Each structure stands twice: as C-alpha cells, then as structure tokens.
Amino acid sequence: MSLIARLTERSWDPATSAAAAASATGPMDVFAGRQVMLHIFLVIVSVIFLLFFLTFIAHSQYPGFETLTGEPWKPLASTTQLWINTGVLAMASLMMHMGLTRARQGLTGQAVGFTMVAAFFTIQFVLAQLWLWRDLHGMGHTLVSNPSHSYFYLMTAVHVLHLVGGLVIMLGALAIIWRRAAVERLERSLKLCSTYWHYLLGLWLVLFVLLTRSPETYRTIAILCGLG
Amino acid sequence: MTHVPIADLPMDDHHPTSFAAKYVWSQDHKVIAIQYATIAIFVGVVALILSAFMRLQLGFPDTFSFINPNTYLQYMTMHGMIMVVYMLTALLLGGFGNYLIPLMVGARDMAFPYLNMLSVWFYFVSVLILLASFFVTGGPTGAGWTLYPPQTILPGTPGNEWGIILMILSLAVFIVAFTMGGLNYVTTVMQARTHGMTLMRMPLTIWGIFIASWMGLLAFPALLVSAIMMAMDLLLGTSFFMPTLVSLGNSVDHSGGSPLLFQHLFWFFGHPEVYIVALPAFGMVSDVLATHARKNIFGYRMMVWAIVIIGALSFLVWGHHMYVSGMNLPFGFFFATATLIIAVPTALKVYNWTLTLWQGNIKLTSPMLFAIGFIFTFVHGGLTGLFLGNVIVDVPLADTMFVVAHFHMVMGVSTVMVIFAAIYHWYPLITGRMMHEGMAKIHFWTTFLGSYAVFLPMHYLGFMGVPRRYFAMGDTAFMPESTHALNASITVFALILIAFQSVFIINLIWTLKYGRKAGKNPWGATSLEWQTPDVPPAHGNWGAKLPVVHRWAYDYSVPNATQDFIPQTVPQGDMMEKSSDGPAEGTETTEGKPS
Numbered sequence: 069m070s071l072i073a074r075l076t077e078r079s080w081d082p083a084t085s086a087a088a089a090a091s092a093t094g095p096m097d098v099f100a101g102r103q104v105m106l107h108i109f110l111v112i113v114s115v116i117f118l119l120f121f122l123t124f125i126a127h128s129q130y131p132g133f134e135t136l137t138g139e140p141w142k143p144l145a146s147t148t149q150l151w152i153n154t155g156v157l158a159m160a161s162l163m164m165h166m167g168l169t170r171a172r173q174g175l176t177g178q179a180v181g182f183t184m185v186a187a188f189f190t191i192q193f194v195l196a197q198l199w200l201w202r203d204l205h206g207m208g209h210t211l212v213s214n215p216s217h218s219y220f221y222l223m224t225a226v227h228v229l230h231l232v233g234g235l236v237i238m239l240g241a242l243a244i245i246w247r248r249a250a251v252e253r254l255e256r257s258l259k260l261c262s263t264y265w266h267y268l269l270g271l272w273l274v275l276f277v278l279l280t281r282s283p284e285t286y287r288t289i290a291i292l293c294g295l296g
Numbered sequence: 297m298t299h300v301p302i303a304d305l306p307m308d309d310h311h312p313t314s315f316a317a318k319y320v321w322s323q324d325h326k327v328i329a330i331q332y333a334t335i336a337i338f339v340g341v342v343a344l345i346l347s348a349f350m351r352l353q354l355g356f357p358d359t360f361s362f363i364n365p366n367t368y369l370q371y372m373t374m375h376g377m378i379m380v381v382y383m384l385t386a387l388l389l390g391g392f393g394n395y396l397i398p399l400m401v402g403a404r405d406m407a408f409p410y411l412n413m414l415s416v417w418f419y420f421v422s423v424l425i426l427l428a429s430f431f432v433t434g435g436p437t438g439a440g441w442t443l444y445p446p447q448t449i450l451p452g453t454p455g456n457e458w459g460i461i462l463m464i465l466s467l468a469v470f471i472v473a474f475t476m477g478g479l480n481y482v483t484t485v486m487q488a489r490t491h492g493m494t495l496m497r498m499p500l501t502i503w504g505i506f507i508a509s510w511m512g513l514l515a516f517p518a519l520l521v522s523a524i525m526m527a528m529d530l531l532l533g534t535s536f537f538m539p540t541l542v543s544l545g546n547s548v549d550h551s552g553g554s555p556l557l558f559q560h561l562f563w564f565f566g567h568p569e570v571y572i573v574a575l576p577a578f579g580m581v582s583d584v585l586a587t588h589a590r591k592n593i594f595g596y597r598m599m600v601w602a603i604v605i606i607g608a609l610s611f612l613v614w615g616h617h618m619y620v621s622g623m624n625l626p627f628g629f630f631f632a633t634a635t636l637i638i639a640v641p642t643a644l645k646v647y648n649w650t651l652t653l654w655q656g657n658i659k660l661t662s663p664m665l666f667a668i669g670f671i672f673t674f675v676h677g678g679l680t681g682l683f684l685g686n687v688i689v690d691v692p693l694a695d696t697m698f699v700v701a702h703f704h705m706v707m708g709v710s711t712v713m714v715i716f717a718a719i720y721h722w723y724p725l726i727t728g729r730m731m732h733e734g735m736a737k738i739h740f741w742t743t744f745l746g747s748y749a750v751f752l753p754m755h756y757l758g759f760m761g762v763p764r765r766y767f768a769m770g771d772t773a774f775m776p777e778s779t780h781a782l783n784a785s786i787t788v789f790a791l792i793l794i795a796f797q798s799v800f801i802i803n804l805i806w807t808l809k810y811g812r813k814a815g816k817n818p819w820g821a822t823s824l825e826w827q828t829p830d831v832p833p834a835h836g837n838w839g840a841k842l843p844v845v846h847r848w849a850y851d852y853s854v855p856n857a858t859q860d861f862i863p864q865t866v867p868q869g870d871m872m873e874k875s876s877d878g879p880a881e882g883t884e885t886t887e888g889k890p891s
Contacts (some may be wrong), residue, residue, distance in 0.1 A: 074495045074496065076496075077496040078597070079596065079597075080848050080850070082590065082868045083497075085847065089491075089494050089498070089845070092492070094490070095304060095403070095490060095491070095842075096487040100487060101487040105408065105479050108513065109479060112513055116517040116520065116521055117339045123521070123557055126557055127536075127557070132551060132552040211534060213555065214552070215534070215535055217554045218528065218536060221613045222524070222525070222534075252444060291658070
C-alpha cells in the first residue's frame, strides 16, 4: 500500500478503513526497527554535514577566505595523502561488505574475520587522518590560520568521530553476539554496520570533493544556493 | 530468524525487580515520561521565578537591589532558554510523547527502551549543567536566548567566562538526549503500531508528536552545528562567527567570521522549534476537545495533512526572525510569503477545532476549559503573528514589547494551556485518581484571565515603542506615564498569575493521596490508552495480548450506538442497538460526507 494511499485512508468510514487495516502489515519486526532507526540517524548526520557544507560555501564568499588547494603552498595542494586515506577507507567498506556476504552464506568464521580486517582498515584510516593533521599543523596550517582550515579540521574530525563511534558499537555488538552465542544475529548486525560504513565512505568522498575545489567552483555553488 | 514484533517485545529483560530499576534506571516508558515531566516542571518553575524577577524590575524599577543590569539579562536569557528548550520541548515530547506513544499505538514500550532511559538521564545531566551556571564565576550567560555572536563571547556580556561555556555544553548534551528520544518516538510510531492501527487511525496526539519529533531530529542539528562552531570560536580561537572588531578598545584575535551565519543557523533551528512545541499541543488539544465535546474531530484527514504541511513549511520561514538584519528585498518577500502561507493550514485547524465544538455535547470539565482557553489564546497569538510576518509591519515593531506579547501568547500561554488540559485529562490514567475539579477551575480562570491581564497590555506597550530586553526605561520622552503605570499593573498581575500556579502544584500532589479513584476510562474516551487492563497501566501495558484496533479514534456519539463512545478496540458492528436498522456506526460522521 503506497504512502499516499495510506495517508488518504478514510478512516472514519468502516468499510474502507477495514480494507486498509487488512492490507496493513501490522507491527514490524525488531530488526526492521533497528534498520529504520539507523536510516533516520544517517539522515540526521547528513543534515549536520549539509549545514557544515552550506556554511563553508557561504564562508568561501567572504574576503580573506583561502581555498585549501591551488598554489603549492596551500595545505591540500597535493592530494596524494587524501587519495591514500580514501583507499584505506574504501578497503574498510569493502571488507565490511565481504563480511556481510560471508555471514549471509552462513560462514561465520570468515564473516568475523573480514569484519576484523574492516576494523583494522578503519583504525588505519583514523591514524592516517591524524597523521595528515599533524603534517598540516607542522606546516603552519593550524586550526585558526584561516576559516577554511578551521572547516577542514572540524569536518574531518566530526567524520572521524562518527567512524570511531561506529567502530565502538560494532565491536560491542560482536562481543555481545560472542558472549550470548547468538550467531543468528550476526548477519543482521553486519548489515547495519555495512550500511553505516558505506555511508561514511560516501560522506568522506563528498568531503574530499568539497574541500579540494577551486574558488570558481565555490562561487558557482554559492550562486546556485542563493549565497553568492 | 523468529519474527519478534517490535510492539510486542518481551518485557522480561527489563522487568523492574528493585527500587532503583523501577524508579531510577527504569526502561519503562511510563516511568521515563514521569521522570522527564518532573524535571521539566521543576526547571519550568525555576524559569517562572526568573520571569517574576524580571517583572519586578520592569514594574518597579530600582526597588530591588539584587536585580541589576547584568542579573536582569541573565534572568532573561535563562528564562527564555529554559522555557523553550528545557521545559516545553522536554515536557511535550519527553513527557507526553513517552507516556502516550506506546499506549496510543498499542505497543508494550518504546522501540528501544535502553536508549530511552539514556535519553532521560542525558536530559537530567543537561539540566544540571545549565543550572550549574548560576553558581560559577560570572554567573549564567546574559546574551539572550538567541546567543548571538559576537556579543555572546565578548567581554561586557554577563557570563562570558563560564556561563556561555556551560550553556553550549548543556545544549549539546540536551541535543544528544533529544536525538536518542526522538529516534525512539519516530521508530515506535512507524514500526510498533499494533494490529489494525493504520496511520490514519492514529489519534491526532500521535500525529502531532510524530511530526514534531521528525522536525526536532532535523532541526536540532542546526543548533548543534552552531553550538560546536561557537564553542570553537570561544575556546580554540577559530573565526566561524567572529569578525574582525574592536572590543572595549582592544582588537580581538578573530577575523573573517560572520555573525549573520550564526543567525541563519540558529533560526533554521529556532523557527521549527516553535512548531516542535506547537504540533504536539495541536494534537493533544484535538483529542481533548473531541473527548469532552463527545464529538468526532471535524475534518480528521485535513487535520493530519495540516500537521504535516505546517511541519514542512516551518523549515522555510526562519528568515522572518531576521528582517532587521539587513536582508535583501526578495528574501524578505519570500520569507513573508512563506510565513503567510503557513497561516492557511493553521487557520484550517482552528476552524476544525471550533467546528468540533459546534453542536457537541460539551462538558465544561477542567481539561475542556483549558482546551477552549487554548483556542482563544492561540488565535490571539496567531493573529499578531500575521502582523509580524509582514516585513513592513515587523520593522517598526521588531525589538518592542509587541514581539514579547506575540510569542508569549502563541507559544507560551497557548501551549501551556494545552499542557494543563493534557495533564488534567491524562492524570487519572497516570495516577488512577481524578484531580480536584474545584482547584482545577480556580487554576483555569486565574491562568486564563491572568495571562490576558499580563500579555494584552504588552501589545499596547509595543505600539508605544517600549523596547524589549531593556533593564530600565528611564524618563524616555516618547513614553508617556501610562506605559510606566501599565508596566506596574502587568507586574502585579504576573505575580498573581504565578502565585496561582501553586494551586496546580498542590492539586497534583493532593490528588496522589486524596483524589477520587478514577476507575477505567473516566472520560469515556475511545483511544487505546484508556483501554488497558490496569489503571494505571502496568509494566508491558497490555497484559497477555496486544490490543487489536478496529476503528478510528473518534467514534463519539455514533447514531444508534449503545453508548456515546465506541473504543478503538471494539469490532465494527458491536455496541450497536440490536433493533436498529440504521447505517453502521461511523458512516454518518461529519467528515464522512464531504470527503
């Protein structure tokens, strides 16, 4: 039953309302609830980053704002490190997906193994980001040297925090499954984790693209958003 | 894997076995609701006392030595922030949302009880942090509840040392608490409705809370983002919002920030926040009116759609709080138009409430009195909103007492009217006892008339140009003596109004021990929460089996029925006069024909 049909139900009319109730699914299962909650949570995270992006674009139109790429002395003039980090995070996402597919096939040992590798790559990504920050800081591109630098540190830090939070929850879930020997929950838990990791990879790619654009691109986006 | 319906989650894993598990670390939505409500009412009383201090100063300037320009601004800031965020939002969604959602949709508990418990304790911590600011060096922030930079951060603003840090921290913790709660409310409504509870069979209370929760989940991130960025400006020296400027003769270390950006972020949260508070109130008042007028709600489907449309439109009008910020003309036109469009579904709701009362068998019980009081105060506050939504009228009235009168009527008094209506209505379910009707009626008339005595003259003060946020008016030439006399009169009435709220608190406590036993369903209501096997509902709400819903929530005074209400759990065809050969119940309702 489509959402429009559900929202146009004539619930005061016994005949049509009974038909609508008969075709309704009734209470959902617990896992479906968790999945819905995760999706809503991802919407909230998207709103947070969308607001960061919008204020970043607005800021980019103020005098004194320096882009992060371009001339050789700019902090992200070379994007090699960013590409390496992207590869590491993509590996984490891929390993998470492999873990899920193995769990679906009932290969519990391999599923846990791939998940652990995903956790390893995730930690690697976090460390690589910290390394990048240390390098940039060492070159004088500090948190306060320009609003664009502030945005870079802020947005990447919030992204990393989400990743670390996800890691903690995933390891906690695995520990519970291990302790209660509830292997049947593994596939569903990994499905949620997998969705989260893919989302954070997508978010990182958007961040990567946004932070490495030219002033002209920012100008165009600002005009399109009514901020120019 | 076994299918475990989320509405029917076994309660064994959090069945309370000790005092702490039952009353402190409880995962039962009803206990959590009471915890939320108790904290919210307590902190609301604190904010009410702060408003009394402000009124004392405005009515009788230079009489009270403990009120000086700094403390006045601190009282004002804390009053506003507490009332809007920590009292109204928490009470309506954390309190009523928690209590009513599972009961009204037929679930045993919230979808995620543990997260729900964390939510209330995070809320408690956020309130502690906020109140702690009264005891730190410099006191709480006095920057106004909007916390506009740069003045929030700069020296000269009271509480710019620790007060503002604690405020930001407290807001961040509150937002985490709200998010945990909001995820629960939304998921429970979407996934945990019992058999037969279609979306359009849900009572309007649930629709209001559901849409408001969605709005909160989408709007609070804006406050979080602005709080994080302001905290970084304050503590780490970044310049998100702080421009280059000279403060008290010294250049600040910031450069390149935009204070206007903060205003946009703040009001992107701030305006939906008005409806986060209003929509649950709209929903609850609809149910109170229908129950106590013994009539189905007029235009149910339109009422649902109006709630959804108001919720969506409220994200497009934040700019009307910023007309005087230097906004360009097309933006002003856009925001004014969008604001006026919201008046359409809102007016539709007011008409439908009035038409619900039309020819109803109106019982002037205390919940009904407050509900009718709401219609008056809401129409009043809503109409002045039309004034302020227009740029050309807003510009001269901005920052005057007219604005104070407007928003207090529309989101303060009218929402509080619904809160009182809802407490008088659902208290018998929560405690199993009826509140004292005499005390309730004294409370209603003093609150209703008192509110008008306080806020009606404030419109006049606004027209006279009396500014808001000012500690003292002095002998300003354009203000005649009458404005001072009126300020004194407002203060006297405000103090009377505040004093009579004690009648309500006494009634709450008195009822717990001496209130008449309510029994099951004392108001003769149709919705599910009144159909539980136990009153008050026991842990798990529904005994052995979940209820099954057979009809909408508004079958009141159905022709040929054996009584003037038919609960949602009664199958179609039951409770009808056997000799009747008339149409089945529900078919002759007002809404049945036009749609």
